[in-house]
Amino acid sequence: MIKTKPPRYQTLIERSITAGAFATEQYYVIDSRTNARIVKCRNQQESEKIAGGLNAAAKFRWIKLLSD
DSSP, rough: OOOOOOOEEEEEEEEEEOOOOOOOEEEEEEEEETTEEEEEEEHHHHHHHHHHHHHHHHHHHHHHHOOO
């Protein structure tokens, strides 16, 4: 069985319910190594797109460093 590491940059959705029973959602991209919030986004699609781009850039950088 091959173990794969989860991507470094992931999406986070924070949900909170107000007194009026309205749910609010906030979308973030987080760094899974430090659990730090990197970017606040408008919606889930935007957060997934940014996280995917950051993961691709990090992977490309790592491959480039290995090839040097």
